[in-house]
Amino acid sequence: MVEHMIIFKFSPETTTEQIDECIHRLQDLKNHVPGIIDIVAGHNFSSRSQGYELGLTVRFENRAALDAYGPHPKHQECVQFMASVGRQDAIAVDFEF
Structure with missing residues (x-):
C-alpha cells in the first residue's frame, strides 16, 4: 500500500467556507x-503548522494507483479549484508500507 500525505497553505483571503469546499471535493475523489x-x-x-491550513491523506492500493491519481480528470478539477480559491503552497510525502 501507498500513503500519500499533503499539507496545503492558502492565501489570507481564502475563506473557511472555501477550504470546506476543498475538503468536500477532495473526499469525493x-x-x-x-x-x-x-x-x-x-x-x-x-x-506548529507554519501556516499550512489543510491536511490530506490518501491511501492507495499501490504505486500504479498513485501514479494514475495525479493526471485523473477529477483530481485535476480539485487542483484547479484549490488554485482558484488561493492555494499558495503544498508539501507532499509518499511512502509504501
Whole structure:
C-alpha cells in the first residue's frame, strides 16, 4: 500500500467556507478515482503548522494507483479549484508500507 500525505497553505483571503469546499471535493475523489482505499482531509488545528491550513491523506492500493491519481480528470478539477480559491503552497510525502 501507498500513503500519500499533503499539507496545503492558502492565501489570507481564502475563506473557511472555501477550504470546506476543498475538503468536500477532495473526499469525493474516492467515488471517482480507482485505486483509492481511503481518503481523509481536514482543517489543521496545530499551532506548529507554519501556516499550512489543510491536511490530506490518501491511501492507495499501490504505486500504479498513485501514479494514475495525479493526471485523473477529477483530481485535476480539485487542483484547479484549490488554485482558484488561493492555494499558495503544498508539501507532499509518499511512502509504501
